[in-house]
Amino acid sequence: MNSGSFLVNGKATDTVGVSDRAVQFGDGLFETFRVHQGRVRYLQRHITRLRAGCKRLHLDGVDFASLQKQICTLARQTNAGVLKLILSRGNGSRGYRPVPRQEPTVILGLHALPGYAADLQSTGIRTRICKLRLSLQPVLAGIKHLNRLEQVLARAEWDDDAIHEGLLRDSRDRLVEGTMSNLFLIRDGELLTADLQYCGVSGIMRSVIMDVSKTLDIDTRTGSLSLDDIACADEVFVCNCVAGIWPVRQVDGICEPAIGPLTRQLMQAVEGWDDAENDHWYSS
Amino acid sequence: MNSGSFLVNGKATDTVGVSDRAVQFGDGLFETFRVHQGRVRYLQRHITRLRAGCKRLHLDGVDFASLQKQICTLARQTNAGVLKLILSRGNGSRGYRPVPRQEPTVILGLHALPGYAADLQSTGIRTRICKLRLSLQPVLAGIKHLNRLEQVLARAEWDDDAIHEGLLRDSRDRLVEGTMSNLFLIRDGELLTADLQYCGVSGIMRSVIMDVSKTLDIDTRTGSLSLDDIACADEVFVCNCVAGIWPVRQVDGICEPAIGPLTRQLMQAVEGWDDAENDHWYSS
Numbered sequence: 371m372n373s374g375s376f377l378v379n380g381k382a383t384d385t386v387g388v389s390d391r392a393v394q395f396g397d398g399l400f401e402t403f404r405v406h407q408g409r410v411r412y413l414q415r416h417i418t419r420l421r422a423g424c425k426r427l428h429l430d431g432v433d434f435a436s437l438q439k440q441i442c443t444l445a446r447q448t449n450a451g452v453l454k455l456i457l458s459r460g461n462g463s464r465g466y467r468p469v470p471r472q473e474p475t476v477i478l479g480l481h482a483l484p485g486y487a488a489d490l491q492s493t494g495i496r497t498r499i500c501k502l503r504l505s506l507q508p509v510l511a512g513i514k515h516l517n518r519l520e521q522v523l524a525r526a527e528w529d530d531d532a533i534h535e536g537l538l539r540d541s542r543d544r545l546v547e548g549t550m551s552n553l554f555l556i557r558d559g560e561l562l563t564a565d566l567q568y569c570g571v572s573g574i575m576r577s578v579i580m581d582v583s584k585t586l587d588i589d590t591r592t593g594s595l596s597l598d599d600i601a602c603a604d605e606v607f608v609c610n611c612v613a614g615i616w617p618v619r620q621v622d623g624i625c626e627p628a629i630g631p632l633t634r635q636l637m638q639a640v641e642g643w644d645d646a647e648n649d650h651w652y653s654s
Numbered sequence: 655m656n657s658g659s660f661l662v663n664g665k666a667t668d669t670v671g672v673s674d675r676a677v678q679f680g681d682g683l684f685e686t687f688r689v690h691q692g693r694v695r696y697l698q699r700h701i702t703r704l705r706a707g708c709k710r711l712h713l714d715g716v717d718f719a720s721l722q723k724q725i726c727t728l729a730r731q732t733n734a735g736v737l738k739l740i741l742s743r744g745n746g747s748r749g750y751r752p753v754p755r756q757e758p759t760v761i762l763g764l765h766a767l768p769g770y771a772a773d774l775q776s777t778g779i780r781t782r783i784c785k786l787r788l789s790l791q792p793v794l795a796g797i798k799h800l801n802r803l804e805q806v807l808a809r810a811e812w813d814d815d816a817i818h819e820g821l822l823r824d825s826r827d828r829l830v831e832g833t834m835s836n837l838f839l840i841r842d843g844e845l846l847t848a849d850l851q852y853c854g855v856s857g858i859m860r861s862v863i864m865d866v867s868k869t870l871d872i873d874t875r876t877g878s879l880s881l882d883d884i885a886c887a888d889e890v891f892v893c894n895c896v897a898g899i900w901p902v903r904q905v906d907g908i909c910e911p912a913i914g915p916l917t918r919q920l921m922q923a924v925e926g927w928d929d930a931e932n933d934h935w936y937s938s
Contacts, residue, residue: 384671385669393670393740395801466833468806479748505789517679518680521679522711522752525750526751
């Protein structure tokens with residue numbers, strides 16, 4: 371299953387037209403779902419973000435009911451894996467102008483879980499600060515769109531397998547996120563994460579963690595983060611839907627935080643978290 | 655020929671793998687060549703920009719000799735048209751990290767000329783100022799990369815066929831370019847265009863015009879342009895390789911410049927311009 375099993379507009383194929391607007395312009399969105407026991411975790415949260423992305427890009431005509439059905443059907447094929455959805459504005463002519471009432475393209479791919487060492491959640495990870503700065507574009511901030519050259523270039527900055535994630539600042543020196551994860555700091559018992567008004571991806575695991583922290587009475591604040599903030603943090607972790615929470619043990623040249631009690635508490639709570647909306651959809 | 659005739663890695667096909675990094679991340683570059691009498695105009699300028707883009711994206715392994723040969727062979731199939739090249743980092747795994755020594759993907763498509771009214775060069779065009787602001791990203795500025803959501807969203811702002819181009823400002827209010835063209839102003843006999851250090855595409859026709867203006871002893875300056883600058887300009891035009899030079903007769907709500915003598919002089923000179931390097935390559 372490593373090379374993936376693909377559906378394009380419901381048809382088993384691993385190709386897409388070269389005129390598709392994903393190929394031509396990166397004109398679309400994606401979602402990366404974690405599949406667990408044949409079910410997609412946090413399905414409704416993903417769909418909500420996808421809808422927000424469609425609205426932002428004026429990407430109309432998506433049949434969300436059919437899409438969810440396809441996602442759930444494909445997920446049943448595996449016990450544990452990653453399901454990636456790409457939703458593009460569809461086949462295009464040679465020009466930026468979106469064609470009205472265009473049929474979107476739905477690409478679904480089922481993949482094996484990435485080969486991360488199984489003990490990263492307990493050992494913690496090493497990270498670095500990337501040189502590349504995220505640009506500020508409020509129109510695209512928060513959504514998971516297909517224009518990912520900044521992430522590609524940031525990830526190309528290091529080749530050392532001992533470093534698991536790179537942390538990104540924006541052009542105003544604010545610390546925003548990892549190349550493939552969101553970033554949280556803990557200081558004086560408070561959970562801090564970057565607001566994502568100008569850049570960054572509003573991660574599903576980030577939203578779960580913020581909801582979970584409420585139930586644990588952990589104060590959470592979104593705002594501006596700096597290198598000084600991470601240097602002074604008591605605990606640091608990154609998260610995404612596939613890896614869950616990774617405690618950060620090292621930020622090269624900046625700090626070497628311990629894996630602290632709040633990170634452990636959040637990891638445990640997220641593990642046992644019952645995403646009510648998600649389960650509701652599955653049972654309906 | 656309207657739907658295009660395509661070659662993917664030298665093979666006649668109109669599909670590409672869904673795992674290609676163009677589809678997944680917009681991880682690549684493109685060039686849009688004007689074909690005239692079976693030959694590509696300004697071939698060497700395009701190739702030079704493409705090489706610069708490859709360097710910026712660390713996109714290695716392109717066989718430029720073979721690529722140029724393919725481009726010229728395909729161009730011979732038509733008397734007049736547009737040839738679009740997409741060069742991606744190739745087939746990828748599910749992750750931002752570029753795989754070393756990956757084979758790039760070369761997509762070539764031959765298309766009919768766009769259906770612009772033939773008299774736009776003599777009548778001039780109407781333009782508008784777009785709401786969307788270009789973000790500042792020096793790492794991607796100037797090159798013609800595949801992350802084009804800003805252009806798609808800017809072009810989606812209007813649906814009036816009487817408006818031929820939208821002009822874009824960056825997040826610092828500087829006037830940069832059109833959605834698919836570069837912008838020039840003329841004031842007191844001087845040719846002005848935006849510098850492209852932070853955003854924008856370094857257009858081939860822009861570089862031709864700047865070279866041609868030297869031979870005509872027209873002073874040229876690149877720098878910051880504002881809405882005030884365009885409001886005060888004596889002449890305004892936009893340009894790209896397919897349309898050539900389009901005089902701007904109207905910038906909605908800002909100004910209604912005349913088609914002036916320097917624009918006419920440049921249009922004539924560009925028309926007759928003998929791109930020596932280009933011809934040298936063809937004769938060799």
